[in-house]
Amino acid sequence: MNEIELRVALVAGAVVVVLGVLWLRSFLRARRRAALLREPLPPEWRELLAERVPLYRRMPEELRREMEPKVRAFLEDVRFVGCGGLEVTDEMRLVIAWQACVLIARRDPGVYASLASVLVYPDEFVVEESEEDEAGVVTEGTRVLSGQTFDTDRIVLSWRDVCESSAPGDAYNVVLHEFAHYLDHTVGNALSDASSRLRALEEWHAVLEREYEALCSAVERGEDTLIDPYGAEDPAEFFAVATETFFELPAEMEQRHPRLYVELQKFYGLDPARW
Ligand SMILES: [Zn+2]
Known part of the structure; x- marks a missing residue:
C-alpha cells in the first residue's frame, strides 16, 4: 500500500467510525425515548x-x-x-x-x-x-x-x-379551543372550510354548515345558545367552540345538537357523553 492508498484508507476508516458513532447515538436516543414513553405517569402527576x-x-x-x-x-x-x-x-x-x-x-x-x-x-x-x-x-x-x-x-x-x-358548568376551555384550531390548520383548514371539497368530509361539512347557520340565526335573534355565540364569527371558530362544548358539556350537546355530536364523536373517536 503506498502513501496515497494509506491516506484514503485512513479517511474511509474515520468516516465509518464517525457514521457508526452517529448511528449509535441516534439509536440510543430513540431507545431511551421509547422506554420513557412506555413509563406510566408518576402517581403525583x-x-x-x-x-x-x-x-x-x-x-x-x-x-x-x-x-x-x-x-x-x-x-x-x-x-x-x-x-x-x-x-x-x-x-x-x-x-x-x-x-x-x-x-x-x-x-x-x-x-x-x-x-x-x-x-x-x-x-x-x-x-x-x-x-x-x-x-x-x-x-x-x-x-x-x-x-x-x-x-x-x-x-x-x-x-x-x-x-x-x-x-364547572360552562363550555369554556381555551386549551381545547386553540388545539382544535391547530388540528384544522394541519389539514389546510379542510375541517372548517367547506370549499376544500374533500369527499371524506362531505357529511361533516353538511352538518357543520347547517349547525353554523343555525347558530348565526340564534345569535342574531338574541337567543341563549348552548354553543358559544363566538362560533358565529366564522366556521373555523364554530369548529373550535363546538369542540369545547363536545368535551365540556357532552350530554347537553348530544341532546340539543345530536347530528353535530355524532360527527364530532366520529372525528375524535370519543364519546364523552358516556363518561
Ligand atoms: Zn378561535
Whole structure:
C-alpha cells in the first residue's frame, strides 16, 4: 500500500467510525425515548391532573392510561416558553399537555409533530393587528386575546384562562379551543372550510354548515345558545367552540345538537357523553 492508498484508507476508516458513532447515538436516543414513553405517569402527576382538570376526573380510567404515552411524547417534544414574565412550571406543562392530548386520544399522535412551541402568558395578551377593508384602507389596531394559534408551529395561551377553563358548568376551555384550531390548520383548514371539497368530509361539512347557520340565526335573534355565540364569527371558530362544548358539556350537546355530536364523536373517536 503506498502513501496515497494509506491516506484514503485512513479517511474511509474515520468516516465509518464517525457514521457508526452517529448511528449509535441516534439509536440510543430513540431507545431511551421509547422506554420513557412506555413509563406510566408518576402517581403525583395523576393526582395533580385529577385535582386541576375536571375532564381528567370524568374520563374512564382505561382511556386515561391509554393517553399517557401521548402526553409523555408531547412533554418531550414541545417547548414551553414563559412570556410576560411568567415562569412555566411542570404543573402548567402537564395541565396543558394533557388537555391538548385529549383531542388526539384516539387520533394519530404524529399530528403534533410540527408543533414547536407553546407560549404561555400570565394573563390575556395584546396582539397588534392590521385589517384591510374592501377599499384597501388598512386600519392598525390591537386585540386582547386569551389564546392564539399560528399555523402549525406555535400556540399562545393565557395561563389565567387555562385555569378558568376548569370552572364547572360552562363550555369554556381555551386549551381545547386553540388545539382544535391547530388540528384544522394541519389539514389546510379542510375541517372548517367547506370549499376544500374533500369527499371524506362531505357529511361533516353538511352538518357543520347547517349547525353554523343555525347558530348565526340564534345569535342574531338574541337567543341563549348552548354553543358559544363566538362560533358565529366564522366556521373555523364554530369548529373550535363546538369542540369545547363536545368535551365540556357532552350530554347537553348530544341532546340539543345530536347530528353535530355524532360527527364530532366520529372525528375524535370519543364519546364523552358516556363518561
Ligand atoms: Zn378561535
